Amino acid sequence: EPEVTQTPSHQVTQMGQEVILRCVPISNHLYFYWYRQILGQKVEFLVSFYNNEISEKSEIFDDQFSVERPDGSNFTLKIRSTKLEDSAMYFCASSVRTGVSGANVLTFGAGSRLTVL
């Protein structure tokens, strides 16, 4: 069964450093997402991406964050100047299409755990 692949599985970084989390979505999927789960808290939407641009973002997704699809397969989340509160599990997801008329099912990756010291 096709799956969403995320790397690294766990990254430890010093406060103030830049981090790039990588995701390989399912090959025929067109919509890409990042979600975040701080330990013990809800899973929170960060951003959705379609046709090489952000289609929606949450209040969490401020100027510290950016996403891009540098080639035909990878989808990355960059966190500039990490803060202690950025420590969380970051989930990438992809879907074939969006909207009520479509399949509208997100397939999640296994997550990348980010620890900021």
Next chain:
Amino acid sequence: AQTVTQSQPEMSVQEAETVTLSCTYDTSENNYYLFWYKQPPSRQMILVIRQEAYKQQNATENRFSVNFQKAAKSFSLKISDSQLGDTAMYFCALCNNAGNMLTFGGGTRLMVKP
């Protein structure tokens, strides 16, 4: 704004028994999707079941079924014949009409006891 509430932080069930996890939500949309996701200790989010709001028939997937009450904005998950592998965190989630954003509940930690 849309919200999803799971009022049961933790539940336990004996193996082979049936358990129901509760979820209520609020949205101004008339068309939307509802989901239950399972998150085992491996932390991966796995889709369990989904329900389109415009369908009155409750969705079922093998041992998993939902009780969707649109007027009450309730979406409970029933797990029949519980298995040890069902032990996980279960998240209820709502997707808006545009389909760009899932709103998750706080989760229910389910422990299946042998």
